[in-house]
Amino acid sequence: MANYFNTLPLREKLNQLGVCDFMDSAEFLDGVSALKGKKLVIVGCGAQGLNQGLNLRDSGLDVSYTLRKEAIEGKRDSWKNATENNFTVGTYEELIPNADVVINLTPDKQHTAVVNAIMPLMKEGATLLYSHGFNIVEEGMQIRKDLTVIMVAPKCPGSEVRAEYVRGFGVPTLIAVHPENDPQGKGLAQAKAYCVGTGGHRAGVLRSSFVAEVKSDLMGEQTILCGLLQTGSILSFDKMVEKGIDAGYASKLVQYGVEVITEALKQGGITAMMDRLSNVAKIKAFEISEELKDIMRPLFQKHQDDIMSGEFSRTMMEDWANGDKNLLKWRAETGETAFEKTPAGDVKIGEQEYFDNYTLMVAFVRAGVELAFETMVQAGIKPESAYYESLHETPLIANTIARKKLFEMNRVISDTAEYGCYLFDQACKPLLADFMKKVDTDLVGKNFNEGKDGAVDNRQLIEVNEAIRSHQVEQIGATLRKAMTAMKAIKTA
Amino acid sequence: MDKPFVYIHDLNLGYRNKAVLKDLYWEMNIGESYAIGGESGTGKTALAKAIAGLVPYQGNIEINFDGQRKLPQEVLYVDSWYQFKNLEGVANFYYQQRYTSLQANDTLTVHAELVNYGKEKGLHLDQVEPILEALGFATFAGSQLIELSSGEHKKLQLVKALWLKPQLLIIDQPYTGLDTASRKNLNVLLDQVAKEGVQLILISNDAELPGSVQSFAEITDGKLVKVAALASSTTEIRLREIPDFLKESPLYSTSDMVKMVNVNISYGEKQVLKNVNWEIKAGEKWLLQGHNGSGKSTLLSLINGDHPQSYANELYLFGNRRGSGESIWDIKQHIGLISPEFHWYFDPTATVWQSVASGFYDTVGLFQHLPYTKSTQVDELLAYFGLTENKNELLSTLPLGKQRLVLLARTIIKNPELLILDEPCQGLDQQQTKYFNQLVDELCSNGMTLIYVGHFESQLPTCIEKRILLEKGEVKVVESLNTEILS
Numbered sequence: 001m002a003n004y005f006n007t008l009p010l011r012e013k014l015n016q017l018g019v020c021d022f023m024d025s026a027e028f029l030d031g032v033s034a035l036k037g038k039k040l041v042i043v044g045c046g047a048q049g050l051n052q053g054l055n056l057r058d059s060g061l062d063v064s065y066t067l068r069k070e071a072i073e074g075k076r077d078s079w080k081n082a083t084e085n086n087f088t089v090g091t092y093e094e095l096i097p098n099a100d101v102v103i104n105l106t107p108d109k110q111h112t113a114v115v116n117a118i119m120p121l122m123k124e125g126a127t128l129l130y131s132h133g134f135n136i137v138e139e140g141m142q143i144r145k146d147l148t149v150i151m152v153a154p155k156c157p158g159s160e161v162r163a164e165y166v167r168g169f170g171v172p173t174l175i176a177v178h179p180e181n182d183p184q185g186k187g188l189a190q191a192k193a194y195c196v197g198t199g200g201h202r203a204g205v206l207r208s209s210f211v212a213e214v215k216s217d218l219m220g221e222q223t224i225l226c227g228l229l230q231t232g233s234i235l236s237f238d239k240m241v242e243k244g245i246d247a248g249y250a251s252k253l254v255q256y257g258v259e260v261i262t263e264a265l266k267q268g269g270i271t272a273m274m275d276r277l278s279n280v281a282k283i284k285a286f287e288i289s290e291e292l293k294d295i296m297r298p299l300f301q302k303h304q305d306d307i308m309s310g311e312f313s314r315t316m317m318e319d320w321a322n323g324d325k326n327l328l329k330w331r332a333e334t335g336e337t338a339f340e341k342t343p344a345g346d347v348k349i350g351e352q353e354y355f356d357n358y359t360l361m362v363a364f365v366r367a368g369v370e371l372a373f374e375t376m377v378q379a380g381i382k383p384e385s386a387y388y389e390s391l392h393e394t395p396l397i398a399n400t401i402a403r404k405k406l407f408e409m410n411r412v413i414s415d416t417a418e419y420g421c422y423l424f425d426q427a428c429k430p431l432l433a434d435f436m437k438k439v440d441t442d443l444v445g446k447n448f449n450e451g452k453d454g455a456v457d458n459r460q461l462i463e464v465n466e467a468i469r470s471h472q473v474e475q476i477g478a479t480l481r482k483a484m485t486a487m488k489a490i491k492t493a
Numbered sequence: 494m495d496k497p498f499v500y501i502h503d504l505n506l507g508y509r510n511k512a513v514l515k516d517l518y519w520e521m522n523i524g525e526s527y528a529i530g531g532e533s534g535t536g537k538t539a540l541a542k543a544i545a546g547l548v549p550y551q552g553n554i555e556i557n558f559d560g561q562r563k564l565p566q567e568v569l570y571v572d573s574w575y576q577f578k579n580l581e582g583v584a585n586f587y588y589q590q591r592y593t594s595l596q597a598n599d600t601l602t603v604h605a606e607l608v609n610y611g612k613e614k615g616l617h618l619d620q621v622e623p624i625l626e627a628l629g630f631a632t633f634a635g636s637q638l639i640e641l642s643s644g645e646h647k648k649l650q651l652v653k654a655l656w657l658k659p660q661l662l663i664i665d666q667p668y669t670g671l672d673t674a675s676r677k678n679l680n681v682l683l684d685q686v687a688k689e690g691v692q693l694i695l696i697s698n699d700a701e702l703p704g705s706v707q708s709f710a711e712i713t714d715g716k717l718v719k720v721a722a723l724a725s726s727t728t729e730i731r732l733r734e735i736p737d738f739l740k741e742s743p744l745y746s747t748s749d750m751v752k753m754v755n756v757n758i759s760y761g762e763k764q765v766l767k768n769v770n771w772e773i774k775a776g777e778k779w780l781l782q783g784h785n786g787s788g789k790s791t792l793l794s795l796i797n798g799d800h801p802q803s804y805a806n807e808l809y810l811f812g813n814r815r816g817s818g819e820s821i822w823d824i825k826q827h828i829g830l831i832s833p834e835f836h837w838y839f840d841p842t843a844t845v846w847q848s849v850a851s852g853f854y855d856t857v858g859l860f861q862h863l864p865y866t867k868s869t870q871v872d873e874l875l876a877y878f879g880l881t882e883n884k885n886e887l888l889s890t891l892p893l894g895k896q897r898l899v900l901l902a903r904t905i906i907k908n909p910e911l912l913i914l915d916e917p918c919q920g921l922d923q924q925q926t927k928y929f930n931q932l933v934d935e936l937c938s939n940g941m942t943l944i945y946v947g948h949f950e951s952q953l954p955t956c957i958e959k960r961i962l963l964e965k966g967e968v969k970v971v972e973s974l975n976t977e978i979l980s
Contacts, residue, residue: 036818054593054801060820084594084760086805163587166799167840168822168856202860 001112001140003310005211013380016179019209020382022480027192028201032059034186034193038100041066043114045078045089047158048131049105052198053087055165059197064088066095066102066118096121101190103129108416109320111135119144125183127190132217133210134416136178138313149181150191151210154200155388156396157412161198170199172483174388176208204483208385216381218307220389221417223300223375224368225397227424229258230334230406232364235429235436236444237339239360245445247338248345253354253445255344257361259402260354262395269391269477270366271469276355277362279456281448285363286464288443292367295435299427300375303420308379316419327415330422334406353447360444366468369394373473383476391473392480496557498523498692499544499661504552506539513539515715517552521708523559526693528702530723531711532922534892537696538573540712541663544694545570558660562690565614567659573666573696573893573920574837575646577601577638588838588857589799591639592791594760600638603630603649610653621656627678628652629785640760643833643919644670644785651679658686663694669919670833672784672948676701698723698922732931736873742940743910745775747812750827750911750942751796754807758791758800758966765791766966775910778943778956780974783963789946790832792963793913796944798824811910825855829904832915832946836900841889845880845899846871848888852903874902893920901929905936912936915946923952930954 005013040063042053049065057063065082069091072079082089096102096118106114112135115128122128127148135141136149143149154161156171164171173195177187188207195201221227233254240250264273274282306312319326334340355362369391376386400409410418442448468474499521506514513536521527529537543550545568558566577600590599601609611618625631630648633641641649647670654662667683668676680703687693687705695706700723709720751773758766766788773779783789794800795808798821808815811827829852840858843851847859850871854861863871875881878898888896897920904912914933918926933954937943947953962970 032820050595057801057804058798058821060818060823081595085801162593163590166587166589166821167858168851168854169858169860 001142003313004137004140005215005308006310007140013211016209016211017215017380018382019176019207019212020384021207022384022483023192023205023207025201028196028205030189030193030196032061032193032197034189035061035101035197036193038062039064039098040101040103041095041099042103042105043067043092043118044104044106045082046105048154048161049078049103049158050081050085051158051162052103052105052154053082054085054162055199056194056197057087058165059199061197064090064095066090066092068092092118092121097123099123099126101127101129101194105131108132108134108414112139112141115141115143119147122147127187128181129191129194130210132414133176133214134313136210137214138310139317143178143181145181146183147181148184148187148190149178149210150187150194151176151178151208151213152191152194152198152200153213154198155392164203165199168202170201170203172204172206172388172392172480173198173200174206174208174213176210176213178210204480206384206388212381212385215307215379216376216385216389218312218416218420219304219376219379219381220372220393221413222303222307222312222420222424224365224372224390225393226409226413226417226421227428228296228364228368229394229397229401229409230421231425231428231432232361232368233258233401233406234337234339234425235432236358236360237337237342239436239439240441240445241338243441243445245441246345246347247342249347249349250445251339251342252344252347252349253358254339254361255405256349256402257354257358258365258398259395260351261358261361261365262398264355265365265369265391266395269474269481270369270471271474273362273365274468276352277359278356278449278454279461280452280454281356281359283456283460283464284443284448285359285366286468288360289363289367289370291435292363292432293371295431296367296371296428297375299424299431300371302427303424304375304379312420312423316416319419324415327419327422330426331410331418334410334422337406340405340407356447356449358444359442359448360439363443365394370471370473377472383472384480387473387476387480391477495523496555497521498525498557498559500553500555500557501544502553504540504543504550504554506536506543506548506550508536508539512715514543514550514712517716519710519717521692521694524692525708526687526695526703526706527708527710528695528697528706528723529710529712529717530696530698531713532924534894535712536715537712538665538892540717541570541665541694541696544568544661545663556661559690562660564658564660564690567657568661568663569654569657569659571650571654571662571664571667573669575643575650577606577646586639586838588835589794591641592794592800592802594801602634603636603638603641604634606638606649607634607652607656611656614657616656621652624652624655624682627682628675629678633786642670642785642790643837643916644672644675647671648675648785651682655682655686658689658691660690660692661694662686662691663696665696666920667695667697668699670785670916670948675785680704732928732935733877735932735935736870736877738870738873739905739908739936740939741908743775743908743942745910748775749809749812750775750777752809753795756795756806756808758788758795758802758806764966769966769968771961771968771971773911773942773944776940776942778937778954778958779945780953780957780960781944781946781963782948782960787963788966789963790834790915793830793832793915793944793946796911797828797830797913822855826907827910828855828913829907829909829911830913830915831900831904831917832913833919835915836897839888839900841887843888844885845888845891846875846884848899849875849903849906852906870906874906878902894922894925897921898925898929905932908936909941911942911944913944916948917945918947918952926952 042049042065045065053063130151131153153174154171175191237254264276372390373386400412497520501519504517542548628648683703684705709723710717753771756769795803804816843858851859934956937956
């Protein structure tokens with residue numbers, strides 16, 4: 001199978017990368033009617049599968065689950081999840097032939113095998129739904145021409161998808177229709193109805209394309225979301241220990257700090273995050289984040305280039321074929337880092353202290369979010385798509401670090417994201433070696449304001465504020481966040 | 494002479510710029526146990542938390558522990574509210590979560606929680622067994638924390654306290670959510686630990702206290718005053734006139750509100766409801782009773798569209814078979830519901846006004862703009878409940894009793910056909926309870942259908958005419974009542 005994106009002429013590449021429409025709530029007035037009475041069959045019953053299915057059924061739709069024979073016969077967890085919540089469960093052969101919509105919620109790596117198994121069983125004119133476009137775009141999976149192919153991707157973990165639905169809200173969602181597979185022109189109506197069924201229409205829906213989703217998703221997860229958070233966490237911890245800060249304190253500051261800091265990001269963007277610092281600290285964080293952007297820009301660009309050319313997925317798929325040799329090796333190495341092995345100390349760290357004593361992370365986050373956003377936009381991805389895959393998701397990933405450190409983050413994210421994260425981390429650490437030599441405990445571990453009188457130059461402060469606030473990610477973010485104001489704070493610390 | 498066990502002088506404590514405790518002076522002698530009563534909002538909880546060192550205060554609080562006594566030299570405060578986290582340390586849960594079957598364990602089991610607690614406090618597990626038995630909690634050892642109802646969480650808190658036996662044990666609202674039998678057993682257990690040397694402070698207006706509690710006090714004008722007995726308020730309350738929009742009789746599209754035919758609910762091996770049959774006709778007023786853990790909440794969750802297993806049962810709601818294409822929002826629009834669990838899971842970021850307004854849409858938190866008529870109705874109802882001055886405050890910052898009033902207002906705001914009140918008055922004082930029950934009577938006189946859950950027969954609205962009793966998931970009694978039986 002050939003990389004789908006690379007088969008397209010440049011004109012069409014740009015066309016598909018540029019699909020981006022933040023949809024008005026009036027577009028969802030038809031509710032779930034496009035799927036009413038249709039048979040929805042979900043493949044896989046993990047966290048996304050189960051929770052999306054519960055929502056769809058509670059919206060009045062007909063949902064059942066199909067699992068592999070072995071999962072049913074072995075009464076695996078996925079089988080129990082589905083049957084104990086009173087869903088019908090059957091084999092591919094039993095359920096797929098009657099399905100109007102087949103929803104593929106299995107991991108990326110299994111997509112080719114799963115789709116090859118179900119496609120021959122699907123009835124003429126049915127719909128295949130993905131929540132990620134990797135299989136179509138990077139692997140170039142060809143879907144039968146009579147079938148409609150759509151994507152609905154809730155931008156939150158499965159548990160949140162359910163929690164927000166039952167309280168009467170939803171999670172931000174991305175939808176797309178594959179232009180090669182929309183023979184009846186019903187793809188968009190069905191994708192919208194699916195969105196209403198899962199509650200996503202209340203929290204902001206972005207219409208995208210398979211191509212734009214994949215190219216931006218890969219970029220975001222490799223760089224700011226997972227890659228830089230991992231690099232920044234490890235470097236910060238090591239620096240504090242090197243400078244004699246108590247290891248338990250350092251471990252706790254790093255584990256929970258990124259969550260507390262990015263909660264401000266979620267509520268009010270980079271502006272709100274930077275505003276949590278004192279004026280002196282803000283100016284300092286601004287300066288070092290500018291420096292960090294200059295140092296890391298070539299690396300961000302390389303990642304984006306490799307994603308666009310298909311080089312990234314080619315090497316990763318080689319590793320799949322190789323039994324995940326590299327992935328498993330890098331995963332083991334991450335488990336061996338000092339940060340990972342040092343438990344968080346039994347010390348109380350106040351909410352503001354996470355900002356004051358961890359100015360370095362604020363700088364890392366600003367640099368990473370802005371760079372990822374800028375690089376994506378320069379590559380032809382629209383600002384709204386770039387926002388979702390950079391700023392929007394950062395707090396969600398930070399939350400996984402707060403739960404159980406990097407190991408947990410890498411367990412929760414997809415293998416694809418994890419693979420890209422390690423690639424970035426390995427290249428980024430040496431790049432930052434000189435920069436880190438200059439970093440002292442005022443930036444990480446101790447209160448930056450200590451021993452300073454707090455005075456700043458008015459004009460400098462105004463300029464810094466202006467630079468932060470006028471960045472495009474802030475302007476687009478302000479608009480998009482309005483649609484999701486009701487999102488709940490996730491708190492661990 | 495011995496120093497008093499607790500010695501407080503010049504205690505001052507404010508709550509949001511308002512002085513609550515003023516120059517409070519108090520001595521509690523060795524061997525004494527107290528009940529502290531009085532109206533809600535007088536500062537009882539604040540005082541208790543100050544004694545336990547949980548809130549900042551000005552002045553002096555001395556606890557003179559007895560080095561001779563073997564019991565831990567510790568003050569334990571048992572909150573009237575409970576907290577738990579999932580295995581990943583996150584305390585974000587949602588109301589319906591405990592009805593969903595999920596293989597991966599989200600929270601610790603009761604047993605694991607007790608093992609952890611015992612380890613932390615150096616206690617032996619064999620000593621907790623009799624307490625679990627006495628409170629009827631032993632069967633919950635394998636249950637996850639998320640599966641527990643509010644009454645069961647209360648029991649878990651009490652089990653820990655009675656196991657630890659600290660020299661000073663302060664329990665805020667010890668009886669909240671407990672059924673009658675558990676209350677009696679709790680008093681026996683409290684007397685036992687008192688005999689072993691635990692001194693008690695119970696914050697409660699309840700009449701049936703353990704025998705070891707012989708001293709009483711109330712907070713008046715920021716000072717703790719010893720009284721001969723806790724006064725049960727006898728003042729007659731007159732109901733204000735209810736807002737006009739609540740006087741309209743519901744328009745029923747069918748007289749069959751609820752019909753359950755041999756309903757069964759189970760989680761793995763554990764069966765929670767067994768062959769339940771129940772029919773509710775429009776306008777009927779039901780009392781639903783049963784011990785803690787008898788299946789009441791699960792039964793109500795079926796009616797409110799909150800239970801995933803309703804789809805496999807023969808259940809009819811408002812004339813339609815469940816699972817025939819309706820959404821849970823179609824169901825909820827007929828219903829106004831409140832329960833202790835619903836309160837616990839409610840959105841802490843909503844203001845009082847938003848919380849009440851969200852009742853129009855059955856959402857937890859407000860996600861849309863209210864049209865003018867609806868928004869006026871919210872204002873009217875807030876005024877009716879005396880909550881106007883709190884309308885822009887965050888719900889979660891109000892005292893629990895007030896929070897409960899707000900959610901009660903939310904429950905009736907849309908003048909629903911079916912009112913489900915699951916222990917609605919938990920956390921309210923007697924006056925507020927009486928007041929609310931009179932309101933329920935008035936609403937019901939206009940034809941509203943009611944399901945009321947309450948353990949205390951003295952605290953029920955008078956309109957109730959039918960009773961269903963659950964025992965271990967089975968219907969034991971369905972009967973019509975004349976009001977005499979209840980009084």
